[in-house]
Amino acid sequence: MSHETYLFTESHEWVEPDGDVRSMGITDHAQHLLGDIVYAELPEVGREVAKGDEIIVVESPKAAADVYAPFSGEIVEVNSALEGEPGTINQNPYGEGWIVKIKPSKAAEESEGLMTWDKYQDHIGG
Amino acid sequence: MYAQTIPLINEKSSHGRRGVLPPSASEQERSEALMRVPAKLRRKAAPAMPEVSELEAVRHFTRLSQKNFSIDGQFYPLGSCTMKYNPRINEKVAAMAGFQRLHPMQEEADIQGSLRIYHDLQEILKEVLGLEAVTLTPAAGAQGEFVGMTIIKAYHDAQGNHDRDEVLIPDSAHGTNPASAALAGFKVREVKSTKEGRVDLESLRAAVSERTAGIMLTNPNTCGVFENDIREIAKIVHEAGGLLYYDGANLNAIVGRTRPGDMGFDVVHMNLHKTFSTPHGGGGPGAGPVGVAKRLLDFLPDPHVKKNADESYSFYRPSKSIGRVMGFHGNAGVLVRALAYALAQGGTGFWDVATYATLNANYVLNNLPPVFQRPFGDLCKHEALVSIERISREKGIKAFDVAKRLLDLNFHAPTIYFPLVVHECFLIEPTETESRETLDSFISAMNQIADEIANDPEKLQDAPLSLPTGRLDEAGAARELNVCCRWDYSGADS
Amino acid sequence: MAYTPHTPADVEIMLKSIGASSLDDLFRDIPAELLLDKPLDIPAMTEFEVDAYFEERAAENHNWIPGRNFLGAGAYQHFIPSASLYLIGRGEFMTCYTPYQAEVSQGTLQAIYEFQSHICSLTGMEVANASMYDGATALAEALTMAIREKRKNIAYLPELLHPHYREACESFVQGLGMELRTIPANGAQTDYASLMDSIEPCAAVVVATPNALGGIEDGDAARALADKGNALLISVVNPTSLPVLAAPGDYGADIACGEAQPLGIPLSFGGPYAGFFASTKKLIRKMPGRIVGKTTDKDGKDGYVLTLQTREQHIRRDKATSNICTNQGLFALLTVIYMTLLGKEGLTEVAETSLARTQQLADGLADAGIRLFDAATPHFHEVALKLPISADEFRHRMKEDHGILPGFELKNWYPNFPEAEKLLLVNCTEVHTGADIDRFVEAAKSVVGAEAVAQA
Structure with a gap:
C-alpha cells in the first residue's frame, strides 16, 4: 500500500487507513528531524491505549521523541526487528520501519481528526 | 594536544608489575585473616585491575590530560556554565591537612574550624542573596533544586495545602528544573516566553491557580535577558499562593549588584562551581547551596550549622527539616574553596564580577559578524545569545558545525542548541576573567568562520580538521553500546 | 578587583x-x-x-595522626599515593567542563571509561556510570531506578544499612511516594530469612555489605528474598572489600552502588567524595547520570563520547531518569588513578590488611576481656565492641589519656539496641600498623581496667 493513502497526525505519526489491525510509525519528515535513530522503546503487546497516549519513544543521540497513539485500542504487535536495527526507521519509515500494529476500538470516530497525505504535506510545509 | 591514540591502561598492564606499594601486613597475617572468613562470603578470583609501574601510570594520566581543553589552556565561553578562572589559592587552602584529613564524624569540639567555615560562608551567601538562611549541603545545582523544591513541598504540606502539586517552568529553563521538580513529586507546567525572550505575563496569569506550588525561574534567564517584570511575576505567583524558586546558574551576571531576595524569590540555589570559581573538574564536584526566606527556615536539610552564644559552632537539625540529603555534610572541600574566593572578592570584588562579566558579554555580542544574529534586544547580561538559523536554512550549516570548527581554532565552543526556544543558537559566556585581547581573538575566529560559511561551507561540515580526534560517531556509540572494556590483557588471571 | x-x-x-x-x-x-x-x-x-x-x-580542627584514629562509620582512612593527588591537580583535568565537546575532552572521557571499566571489574557488574554525588545518593538513585523498572513503590532496606543512607533515601523518595520498609538485624548480620514468608511484591531489596556494624552479609540470602518479592536486588558495597569479598555480580545483584571515598579520596570532612553505580546491561537505559561510551571518529580511530544522553535531564527534562547534571567527575578520576597506582595486588593487600588488622584488634581486646557485640558474624574492617563501661567515657579517656580516637558511639545510630550506650564501632585499615593496634589494646586495657577483669 502506498504511504500516500495513509492517515497522518499533527505529531507526525502515520497509520494505515483501514483494517482491523493497522500498522503505524513515524513519518519521513519526523525521522529526518530526529536524525540517526539509535533506539525505539516499544510498548508491551496487549497494552490497551487511548488515542493520544505516549506509546513509543524514539531516540537519536541528542533527542528523544514521544510517539502518540493515533487511535484508542490494543497494541497487538511490535516490530521487534527494530531492537537490533533501529536505523530502519530512518531508511524506510513507511515500510520496514513500521513500529507497532494497533487494533483500533473506535476507528471510525477517531479518524475524523487525522490528515490525508496532501493535508499533511501542507501541515509540514507551512 | 597529545596527538597519539592512548591505549587503555589494561592494555599496558603486565602480570606481576607493581605501582605504589601500600602499607601491608605480612603475607602470612593476611592469608590467615582471609581464611577466617567463610568461603561462601569470599571472592573466588581477584578482580582484574591495572598492573603498571608508577611512572607508567603517571605518564598515562598526564597524556590523557593533554587531550583536554581547559580554562587553564583555552578560552572556554560555555554559556550557562561560567567558566571563569579558578584561583590557585583556593586549591592551596583546601589541601591543608587540617581540612583534608578531617573525618566527618569527629566530635564537634574537634571540628570547630570547619564549622566556622560553614558559618562564615553561610553569612556571606545570605548577604549575596538577600535571604534569611543558607544550607551548604547540596552537592550540585540540580541537588540544590531538588532540596529547594522539596522545601517548597514541605512548606505547602505544613500549611495543609496538599493539593498544590503544580510547578510552573518557562520553556527556556534549564533541563534540571523540570527534572528536579518531577523528582520532588510535582507536575510540571510550561510557561511560554515572549518574543523578547522573557516570561509571558499573560500566560503566567492564565497558568497560576490554587494548584500552583511555585515557579522556577532563572534571572537573567537562559536567553541572557533580565526578567525586568520580576516584581510583577512575584506578585502574580505570591497572590496565587505559590512560592518563587530562583535557579542561580546565572547569578554571575548580577552578583553583588542586585539580589534574588530583593526581587521576591523565596528559595534560591547557587552553583559555587560557577559564580564562586571552584573548578568544574571535568563534570564535578560542584556545590549547590540553597538560600531561603524566613518562613522556610525550619525546613532546611539536616544538618545545619549555627553559632552558639559562647562563640562555638555546632550542627543541628531544623525543627521541620526535610531530612538528610547527603551521606555527610555536602562537598566540604568545595565550600572551603568558595569561601576563599568570597573572602578574596569582598563586596567590591563581587560588584566587579557582575560588571565585567556583563561588559565582556556585551562586547562579544556587539562585535560578532552579522551572520550571528541576535534574537533578542541590544543588551544582554553575562551571556550573549546569537543564532545562525537563517544562514543554516540557506547553506545547510548547523550550529554544531560552527562549534566543531571553533575547536580547530583553539577555542572551546559556546553552548549550542540551548536555550531550546531559539534554533541553531550559541550561548556565549565569556566571564569577567577574560581580557579584551582574548575576546578580540575569539571574535576574529568567529569572523573567519563567517567567511568560511559564505565561501567554503564543506570545510565546516568536516570540522574539526586539525585535532588528533575527528568528529565522533555518536549514533554508533548509542547503537553498539560499549561502556566498559573487557579485561583480557595477557597474563591476567581471569 | x-x-x-x-x-x-x-x-x-x-x-x-x-x-x-x-x-x-x-x-x-x-x-x-x-x-x-x-x-x-x-x-x-x-x-x-x-x-x-x-x-x-x-x-x-583536631588533625588526627592516621595511626591513632580508629573512626570509620562510613568514611575511611586509607593510604593515598602522592601521584594521584598531584595528577588531579593538573589544570587540564581540574579546570575543564563536562565533556560535551568530545573531540577536545578525550582525556576526561577515556579516564571515565576506565573508571566505568574498573567499577565493573570490582563489582562484577556489566555496566557502570560516570559517578553520583556519594554513596547515600547513589542508593537513593538506585531506589528510584527500581521504581521505574518494577512499577512498584515499596522497597526493603536493612536495619544495618548506614543510617545516613537510610535518611538520605527517605528524603529522596518522599516526593515519589515510595515506602521504605526494614529488614531486621540479628546481631551484626541482617536476617533476610525472617521476611521470606511475609515480603510483598516490591521494587527493591537492599543488601549493604559490609554493613553499618562491619558485618559481612550473605548475598545469596538477600538474592533469595529479592526473588521472593520479584524485586531488583540492590547491593551497597564498600569497594575496598571487593578484591576479597564476594562481588555483587557473584550473587546476582541487579544494581551495585556505594561510596568510592575509600578508593583514595581524602576524608575532607565528608566531601567531595564520589558515588559509584553499576548494573546489569539490561537496565542501562533506566540508569541515572552520565555514561561514557567507546566509538570511533570519522577516520576510524578509537574515541569516547557521552552516550545514552536521552536519559538525561538536558534532553528528557521532567521525564529524565534523574535530575543529576554536575556529578563528582574529578573525584571519580582520583579513584581511577588510585586503582591504577595500587594495581591488582596492591588493592588486594589493602583489603586483606584491613581485614587482618581488624581481627588483630578484636583478638587483642578479647584477651583483655573486651568483647564484641557479635563475635559469631564475620567482619570486614569494622567491628562493634561491647565495652564494660560507657562508650562515651571510654572514648573520652582514650582521647585524653592516650591520644587515641577509638571510634564511633553506636547509641547515636541504634539507641534501641540492648546496652546501646556501651557499643563502640571501631575501624582498622592498612594505615594502622601492628604497633598501632598494640597501642590501642594497651590503652583500652588501662581504661577499662578493673571492670573488664571483673566481667571476664
Whole structure:
C-alpha cells in the first residue's frame, strides 16, 4: 500500500487507513528531524491505549521523541526487528520501519481528526 | 594536544608489575585473616585491575590530560556554565591537612574550624542573596533544586495545602528544573516566553491557580535577558499562593549588584562551581547551596550549622527539616574553596564580577559578524545569545558545525542548541576573567568562520580538521553500546 | 578587583564599542529599585590574608595522626599515593567542563571509561556510570531506578544499612511516594530469612555489605528474598572489600552502588567524595547520570563520547531518569588513578590488611576481656565492641589519656539496641600498623581496667 493513502497526525505519526489491525510509525519528515535513530522503546503487546497516549519513544543521540497513539485500542504487535536495527526507521519509515500494529476500538470516530497525505504535506510545509 | 591514540591502561598492564606499594601486613597475617572468613562470603578470583609501574601510570594520566581543553589552556565561553578562572589559592587552602584529613564524624569540639567555615560562608551567601538562611549541603545545582523544591513541598504540606502539586517552568529553563521538580513529586507546567525572550505575563496569569506550588525561574534567564517584570511575576505567583524558586546558574551576571531576595524569590540555589570559581573538574564536584526566606527556615536539610552564644559552632537539625540529603555534610572541600574566593572578592570584588562579566558579554555580542544574529534586544547580561538559523536554512550549516570548527581554532565552543526556544543558537559566556585581547581573538575566529560559511561551507561540515580526534560517531556509540572494556590483557588471571 | 584583567583603557574602548555610556549603563535593563547603590558590606582580603584565615581555621580542627584514629562509620582512612593527588591537580583535568565537546575532552572521557571499566571489574557488574554525588545518593538513585523498572513503590532496606543512607533515601523518595520498609538485624548480620514468608511484591531489596556494624552479609540470602518479592536486588558495597569479598555480580545483584571515598579520596570532612553505580546491561537505559561510551571518529580511530544522553535531564527534562547534571567527575578520576597506582595486588593487600588488622584488634581486646557485640558474624574492617563501661567515657579517656580516637558511639545510630550506650564501632585499615593496634589494646586495657577483669 502506498504511504500516500495513509492517515497522518499533527505529531507526525502515520497509520494505515483501514483494517482491523493497522500498522503505524513515524513519518519521513519526523525521522529526518530526529536524525540517526539509535533506539525505539516499544510498548508491551496487549497494552490497551487511548488515542493520544505516549506509546513509543524514539531516540537519536541528542533527542528523544514521544510517539502518540493515533487511535484508542490494543497494541497487538511490535516490530521487534527494530531492537537490533533501529536505523530502519530512518531508511524506510513507511515500510520496514513500521513500529507497532494497533487494533483500533473506535476507528471510525477517531479518524475524523487525522490528515490525508496532501493535508499533511501542507501541515509540514507551512 | 597529545596527538597519539592512548591505549587503555589494561592494555599496558603486565602480570606481576607493581605501582605504589601500600602499607601491608605480612603475607602470612593476611592469608590467615582471609581464611577466617567463610568461603561462601569470599571472592573466588581477584578482580582484574591495572598492573603498571608508577611512572607508567603517571605518564598515562598526564597524556590523557593533554587531550583536554581547559580554562587553564583555552578560552572556554560555555554559556550557562561560567567558566571563569579558578584561583590557585583556593586549591592551596583546601589541601591543608587540617581540612583534608578531617573525618566527618569527629566530635564537634574537634571540628570547630570547619564549622566556622560553614558559618562564615553561610553569612556571606545570605548577604549575596538577600535571604534569611543558607544550607551548604547540596552537592550540585540540580541537588540544590531538588532540596529547594522539596522545601517548597514541605512548606505547602505544613500549611495543609496538599493539593498544590503544580510547578510552573518557562520553556527556556534549564533541563534540571523540570527534572528536579518531577523528582520532588510535582507536575510540571510550561510557561511560554515572549518574543523578547522573557516570561509571558499573560500566560503566567492564565497558568497560576490554587494548584500552583511555585515557579522556577532563572534571572537573567537562559536567553541572557533580565526578567525586568520580576516584581510583577512575584506578585502574580505570591497572590496565587505559590512560592518563587530562583535557579542561580546565572547569578554571575548580577552578583553583588542586585539580589534574588530583593526581587521576591523565596528559595534560591547557587552553583559555587560557577559564580564562586571552584573548578568544574571535568563534570564535578560542584556545590549547590540553597538560600531561603524566613518562613522556610525550619525546613532546611539536616544538618545545619549555627553559632552558639559562647562563640562555638555546632550542627543541628531544623525543627521541620526535610531530612538528610547527603551521606555527610555536602562537598566540604568545595565550600572551603568558595569561601576563599568570597573572602578574596569582598563586596567590591563581587560588584566587579557582575560588571565585567556583563561588559565582556556585551562586547562579544556587539562585535560578532552579522551572520550571528541576535534574537533578542541590544543588551544582554553575562551571556550573549546569537543564532545562525537563517544562514543554516540557506547553506545547510548547523550550529554544531560552527562549534566543531571553533575547536580547530583553539577555542572551546559556546553552548549550542540551548536555550531550546531559539534554533541553531550559541550561548556565549565569556566571564569577567577574560581580557579584551582574548575576546578580540575569539571574535576574529568567529569572523573567519563567517567567511568560511559564505565561501567554503564543506570545510565546516568536516570540522574539526586539525585535532588528533575527528568528529565522533555518536549514533554508533548509542547503537553498539560499549561502556566498559573487557579485561583480557595477557597474563591476567581471569 | 581580584581576577579581572580590565584596564581603564579597555573599559573605555569596550563601552564605546557597545554604545553604553558607563559600566552602570550596562544594568539599565534592571529596574532601579532592585539595583544596589553600593557594593555589599563584605570586606575583601589579600591572598596572604586568605591563606592566614584558613591556617587559623585548620588549626582549630583536631588533625588526627592516621595511626591513632580508629573512626570509620562510613568514611575511611586509607593510604593515598602522592601521584594521584598531584595528577588531579593538573589544570587540564581540574579546570575543564563536562565533556560535551568530545573531540577536545578525550582525556576526561577515556579516564571515565576506565573508571566505568574498573567499577565493573570490582563489582562484577556489566555496566557502570560516570559517578553520583556519594554513596547515600547513589542508593537513593538506585531506589528510584527500581521504581521505574518494577512499577512498584515499596522497597526493603536493612536495619544495618548506614543510617545516613537510610535518611538520605527517605528524603529522596518522599516526593515519589515510595515506602521504605526494614529488614531486621540479628546481631551484626541482617536476617533476610525472617521476611521470606511475609515480603510483598516490591521494587527493591537492599543488601549493604559490609554493613553499618562491619558485618559481612550473605548475598545469596538477600538474592533469595529479592526473588521472593520479584524485586531488583540492590547491593551497597564498600569497594575496598571487593578484591576479597564476594562481588555483587557473584550473587546476582541487579544494581551495585556505594561510596568510592575509600578508593583514595581524602576524608575532607565528608566531601567531595564520589558515588559509584553499576548494573546489569539490561537496565542501562533506566540508569541515572552520565555514561561514557567507546566509538570511533570519522577516520576510524578509537574515541569516547557521552552516550545514552536521552536519559538525561538536558534532553528528557521532567521525564529524565534523574535530575543529576554536575556529578563528582574529578573525584571519580582520583579513584581511577588510585586503582591504577595500587594495581591488582596492591588493592588486594589493602583489603586483606584491613581485614587482618581488624581481627588483630578484636583478638587483642578479647584477651583483655573486651568483647564484641557479635563475635559469631564475620567482619570486614569494622567491628562493634561491647565495652564494660560507657562508650562515651571510654572514648573520652582514650582521647585524653592516650591520644587515641577509638571510634564511633553506636547509641547515636541504634539507641534501641540492648546496652546501646556501651557499643563502640571501631575501624582498622592498612594505615594502622601492628604497633598501632598494640597501642590501642594497651590503652583500652588501662581504661577499662578493673571492670573488664571483673566481667571476664
